[in-house]
Amino acid sequence: QVQLQQSGPGLVKPSQTLSLTCAISGDSVSSNSAAWNWIRQSPSRGLEWLGRTYYRSKWYNDYAVSVKSRITINPDTSKNQFSLQLNSVTPEDTAVYYCARWSGRKTNMDVWGKGTTVTVSS
Amino acid sequence: DIVMTQTPLSLSVTPGQPASISCKSSQSLLHSDGKTYLYWYLQKPGQSPQLLIYEVSSRFSGVPDRFSGSGSGTDFTLKISRVEAEDVGVYYCMQGIHLPPTFGQGTKVEIK
Numbered sequence: 001q002v003q004l005q006q007s008g009p010g011l012v013k014p015s016q017t018l019s020l021t022c023a024i025s026g027d028s029v030s031s032n033s034a035a036w037n038w039i040r041q042s043p044s045r046g047l048e049w050l051g052r053t054y055y056r057s058k059w060y061n062d063y064a065v066s067v068k069s070r071i072t073i074n075p076d077t078s079k080n081q082f083s084l085q086l087n088s089v090t091p092e093d094t095a096v097y098y099c100a101r102w103s104g105r106k107t108n109m110d111v112w113g114k115g116t117t118v119t120v121s122s
Numbered sequence: 123d124i125v126m127t128q129t130p131l132s133l134s135v136t137p138g139q140p141a142s143i144s145c146k147s148s149q150s151l152l153h154s155d156g157k158t159y160l161y162w163y164l165q166k167p168g169q170s171p172q173l174l175i176y177e178v179s180s181r182f183s184g185v186p187d188r189f190s191g192s193g194s195g196t197d198f199t200l201k202i203s204r205v206e207a208e209d210v211g212v213y214y215c216m217q218g219i220h221l222p223p224t225f226g227q228g229t230k231v232e233i234k
Binding site: 047048049062105107108113 | 159173182214221222225
């Protein structure tokens with residue numbers, strides 16, 4: 001059974017970097033058939049996909065246009081996890097952040113982490 | 123980006139009665155491979171979204187058969203044949219044909 005365990009701080013100061021980690025059990029971050037996503041949810045934006053990382057003989061990333069200049073998603077094969085970094089945060093980045101596995105076009109994002117509430121405030 | 127529009131935004135249902143949620147996409151979700159990439163998720167209170175329906179009408183593992191999905195192209199419907207107390211939460215449709223995946227605004231289902 002695939003599980004995703006999220007970790008990271010719940011409070012980040014404006015202009016600093018939001019950093020979250022998603023540890024994978026039951027699957028591999030290097031899987032040739034999965035992709036590893038970050039999604040956030042806020043009252044103003046609803047559910048918003050932020051980006052993903054995946055391995056198909058080499059590593060690829062896709063990012064949402066709205067955060068493309070500020071986001072990095074990295075795999076960590078030694079720990080079987082992936083991370084989210086969002087730079088130069090503002091209060092508008094306050095949200096619940098989820099990691100999720102994409103297992104293919106058929107079932108898309110079928111496993112989600114429990115979510116991390118991140119507040120951007122001084 | 124593809125815009126997903128759900129109606130209604132809230133629904134109050136008597137247990138044992140049916141419920142229906144509509145989802146419309148701004149572009150067709152029919153792929154050249156013949157599949158339609160429309161999904162339904164349920165977010166129960168305090169939980170993360172969980173996959174209910176994939177490819178319009180297929181129930182994900184463990185999903186009760188009182189849930190059914192239908193539709194084609196740009197118009198889709200999720201039906202609950204007999205609502206139970208455990209079905210409360212917010213239901214989202216999502217498209218997976220083009221990046222970025224986009225979600226509807228959500229439909230909050232509560233029990234009368």
